[in-house]
Amino acid sequence: MTIAPEMIKWEGTLEDLAHLVSPRALTGETVLLNMGPQHPSTHGVLRLLLELEGETIINTVPDIGYLHTGIEKNMEAKRYEQAITMTDRMDYLAPMSNNLVFCLAIEKLVELDVPERAQVIRVLMAELTRLNSHLVWLGTHAIDVGAMSMLLYCFREREQILELFEIVSGQRMMSTYIRPGGVWRDLPPAFMPALERFLDYFPARVDEYEALLTNNPLWIDRTQGIGIITPEDAIAMGLGGAILRASGVNFDVRKAVPYSGYETYDFNVPLGIHGDTYDRYLVRIQEMRESLKIIRQAADRLKKLKGPFRSDNRKFVPPPRSELGRSMEAVIHHFKLWTEGFKAPKGEVHVMIESPRGVIACYLSGDGSNKPHRVHFRTPSFINIQAIPMVARGHLIGDMVAIIGTMDPVLGDCDR
């Protein structure tokens, strides 16, 4: 098939990339291989330009932006509470984490307090989101390196988590459940029994995954010693989450800069030793167990803890429906909030939390109006993909899929 020259222009020319590949690539001595954006194991629309010598990867040039949707710019045109719907669609495997970081930033900007019950619900949801995201990671990572059945097992359990999300918010994935000042609504009566069932069922399933993979010689061959990241490199590249901890750096935002009351929960931070793909697998599996611990504690607290599920500051949080019938003031607040929203003062805040794939940070700048002046998300996938060239250098091309899988990128998160 002949390629029209204007098609090539869309992807850049070799001269643009000459400083990123070795000079031998320009003479044709080494092979330049294009991988993506449509490739079954690139976890979305990631495009990698690989320079190969035989089968060994010498250089990798990632090309992102195929999913750049203009979310940050679009959020500037929306009111604060409208903009939350946009955050769901960034990291679509961890929508609640994105909701949480944006709501924490709003609350910090407008100085809004969150009642304790809402905090516990938020922690519960954030940890369920972590399980949800890690299950997709495990399924796709395993299918990439050849363990086909893992996807079916992981998605079986994931459906149950999505059912829980559906009970609380009515949506499976894009829940927009966490709102400024609390959560959208209180947990429905059906939620706690469903959660109990899930908590009884899930730990044995994690054991099942481990039984399938942890001592599996094929899995060990494909992952051990692949993609080693030293602690120094991990810190310099700004990596976070399981990738940083698998390299042995003890940094977890939930412990280091606690938010939403994480300091009151008892959980461990699993650490790796070698910083290779296998260690990252072990760390994430352990994280799933630790998340279960947190979920169990949160569920126990919720049984005792009665109270409001969102703040009663009427300037920022709409009044409950029951008040609308008898209080004129409530009607006014409701009307004001749904027609023009609340105003945030001039100033800038920066909040970081631990998302399933690393440190997600939100920079929010207000200008006194009801719309954000600037929203920026420091998203973990963006940083993780940046590290792929460093990690992949010297490996065989067959290991590239294992490296992409272990970095766990979500391209919506990366390109925003």
Added chain:
Amino acid sequence: MQPKRDPVTSLREAFPDAIQEVVEFRGETTVYVTPAALPEVARFLRDGDGLLFNFLVSVVGVDYLPEQPRFAVAYHLYSLLYGHQLRLKVRLNEDEAVPSVTPIWPTANWQEREVYDMFGIPFTGHPDLRRILMPVDWDGHPQRKDYPLGYETVQFSFNFDEIERNKPYAKG
């Protein structure tokens, strides 16, 4: 381990001329520095005793359009050892450039490319300053305040044909 030091007082001692302003807001400290002094200040913050800001969380470009200087670049720093945070901020005019901090924090590489792509702020000394999110032949820098959002109106009966023309492949 050296005892933790307050970054603002250390900076004031070491760079009395480079610090333009220090702002406290919601418990966050913002230090405004001149663009020329940025690499030195950054290196000092990363390596200084009792500071050790080794984790660059994010690089953010901001466009304050009616105000002058128009642009700002904010660097959010975190110290893995001491656990303190700081925001460095550089203000610049439309045609000014910022020195790159990629040699100091390698993670800044793509984040600065993103700021360049979205705002058109050039970073001097950057190893690979290309567009990162938008296509290579894109015109303009989308996140500038004078760049339109590119809103397409909703299709109603009165503008049905106009929108339909953009969708030549839609099957009735």
Added chain:
Amino acid sequence: MGLTSLPNKTGLPGVVTTTLEEMVNWARTGAMWPLGFGLACCAIEMMSTQASTYDLSRFGMELMRPSPRQADMIIVAGRVTRKMAPVVRRLYDQMPEPKWVLAMGDCASCGGIFNNYATVQGVDEILPVDVYVAGCPPRPEQLIHGILTLHEKVRNEPLSKWFGEPAQSIRVE
């Protein structure tokens, strides 16, 4: 199903009389292979549809082909950006005829909530879409319904539709 002629009525499976058109269309819907191609959030729901709970292989669609050369249909699962649009179009051009397009989700159908500079306002700006599935993202049941709707459509297509000149490849502006 497709073969509604004599054997179903008489119960004698030995001889089948049907039209060529019905036969071909029945075969086309029986094992329609989609292109394994995900863009954004909807791709995760597309994976759910194929995974254990919803099990798309019940409808003869378990095989996601990684190569467009082997695919019969493309599920545009997610938002198409201006940077991605030429790639999507080229994938479509590489698919052999007959081929069908299913726009999954609001973004692929009309741009969804992303009404801005970066997003193509509906994939029908670049591809001829056969079935639109609404939802953000659509539930797996909705996707299955969309696929069954497409099967319905294919079963009623005249055979002559795919004769004649192949569709011209176009350049995306």
